[in-house]
Amino acid sequence: MKVGFIGLGNVGGKLSGSLIRNKVDVTVFDLNPDLVAASVAKGARSGSSAAALMRDCDVVITCLPSPAISAAVVAEMLPEVRTGKIWLEMSTTDEAEIRRLGAEVIARGGAAVDCPVSGGCHRADTGNISIFAGCDRATFERVLPLLTIMGRRILHTGEIGSASILKVISNYLATANLISCTEALTVAAGAGMDLGTAFEAIRISSGNSFVHETESQVILNGSRDISFTMDLVAKDIGLFQAVADRAGVPLELNPLLIGIFQDGIARYGAREQSDNIIKRLEEATGLDIRAPGFPAEMVDDEPEEPGAEVIVRRAAAN
Incomplete structure (x- = not known):
C-alpha cells in the first residue's frame, strides 16, 4: 500500500514515524514545512496537498487538531476519492461529524475508518499505542496490517463513529x-x-x-x-x-x-x-508539588513489537 499521512504534530509525527521506520511507502503533508522536512529525512516523500495524497495513495491517514480542520481536509480530498481508496481518521473527533464525512467518502466509492489512538505520545513514538477502529469488518481487515505497525493493541469497535x-x-x-x-x-x-x-x-x-x-x-x-x-x-x-x-x-x-x-x-x-x-x-x-527522582518526560521502555487485534469477550453460544 501507498500511504499518505496528513498532520505531523505531537501524535501524527510519531504514528507516521512508525510507518516510515518499518519501511512503508509514506507520503506526508503538513502546513509546517519543518515537520515535513523532518519526516522526509527519515525516509518519507513530501506531498504537495491533501488532494494529491488522495489521488496518488491507496490510504490517506489524517491526524489533525480539530473536527473543523478534518472537515476542511476531507472536503479538499473528496474529488479524488475513487473505488478502493481509504480515508483513515486518527484524530480525536466528534462521532457525528466522522459519520457525516465518512458517508461522503463511501458515497464516492471509498472506505472510511475512524481510528483514534490512546496511551500517550511516548507509546505512539514506539508503535506500542492502542488503536480503536470503527468501520465495516471488510475494511478493518484491509487496514489491520497498517494498524499493527502503528500500534500494539488494535480493537475493532463496530461501525464508523463507534471508535470516536x-x-x-x-x-x-x-x-x-x-x-x-x-x-x-x-x-x-x-x-x-x-x-x-x-x-x-x-x-x-x-x-x-x-x-x-x-x-x-x-x-x-x-x-x-x-x-x-x-x-x-x-x-x-x-x-x-x-x-x-x-x-x-x-x-x-x-x-x-x-x-x-x-x-x-x-x-x-x-x-x-x-x-x-x-x-x-x-x-x-502555596505548596510546591515537586519531588526529586522523577523524569521530565515519559519514555516508553517496552520494546517495539508487532501489534495484534484485541478480541472482545463474548458469551459462549448455547
Missing part, C-alpha cells in the same frame, strides 16, 4: 484521573507526606491508574511535559459532553471538569501543558 465515542470516553476518564491525582498529591504535600513515598503508595494500591503511573511522574518532576495541552483536554471533554447530551445522559462530574479546564485556560493559556492544571492548587495552597 470510545476514545472520548477514554479521554474523559483520563481527565478525571488527572484531576484526582493532582488533588491527591496536593493533599499529601499539605499533610506533610514525602511525595516520593506518596507516589509509590498510590502506585501499589487500589488508587493506582495509568494516569498516575505516567502523568504524576512529570507533575512531580516539575516539567509537566506530557505533550498534551489544555485546549486539547477541553476539546475532548467537550466532545464527551456532546455524546452524553445526545444520549440523554445527565452528567455531574464532566461539567465540573469542563469548568476546571476553562479556568486553567483563562489563567495559563490554551497551549499550556495539561498537567499544569495542578498550578491552580499550588497557587491556592
Whole structure:
C-alpha cells in the first residue's frame, strides 16, 4: 500500500514515524514545512496537498487538531476519492461529524475508518499505542496490517463513529484521573507526606491508574511535559459532553471538569501543558508539588513489537 499521512504534530509525527521506520511507502503533508522536512529525512516523500495524497495513495491517514480542520481536509480530498481508496481518521473527533464525512467518502466509492489512538505520545513514538477502529469488518481487515505497525493493541469497535465515542470516553476518564491525582498529591504535600513515598503508595494500591503511573511522574518532576495541552483536554471533554447530551445522559462530574479546564485556560493559556492544571492548587495552597527522582518526560521502555487485534469477550453460544 501507498500511504499518505496528513498532520505531523505531537501524535501524527510519531504514528507516521512508525510507518516510515518499518519501511512503508509514506507520503506526508503538513502546513509546517519543518515537520515535513523532518519526516522526509527519515525516509518519507513530501506531498504537495491533501488532494494529491488522495489521488496518488491507496490510504490517506489524517491526524489533525480539530473536527473543523478534518472537515476542511476531507472536503479538499473528496474529488479524488475513487473505488478502493481509504480515508483513515486518527484524530480525536466528534462521532457525528466522522459519520457525516465518512458517508461522503463511501458515497464516492471509498472506505472510511475512524481510528483514534490512546496511551500517550511516548507509546505512539514506539508503535506500542492502542488503536480503536470503527468501520465495516471488510475494511478493518484491509487496514489491520497498517494498524499493527502503528500500534500494539488494535480493537475493532463496530461501525464508523463507534471508535470516536470510545476514545472520548477514554479521554474523559483520563481527565478525571488527572484531576484526582493532582488533588491527591496536593493533599499529601499539605499533610506533610514525602511525595516520593506518596507516589509509590498510590502506585501499589487500589488508587493506582495509568494516569498516575505516567502523568504524576512529570507533575512531580516539575516539567509537566506530557505533550498534551489544555485546549486539547477541553476539546475532548467537550466532545464527551456532546455524546452524553445526545444520549440523554445527565452528567455531574464532566461539567465540573469542563469548568476546571476553562479556568486553567483563562489563567495559563490554551497551549499550556495539561498537567499544569495542578498550578491552580499550588497557587491556592502555596505548596510546591515537586519531588526529586522523577523524569521530565515519559519514555516508553517496552520494546517495539508487532501489534495484534484485541478480541472482545463474548458469551459462549448455547
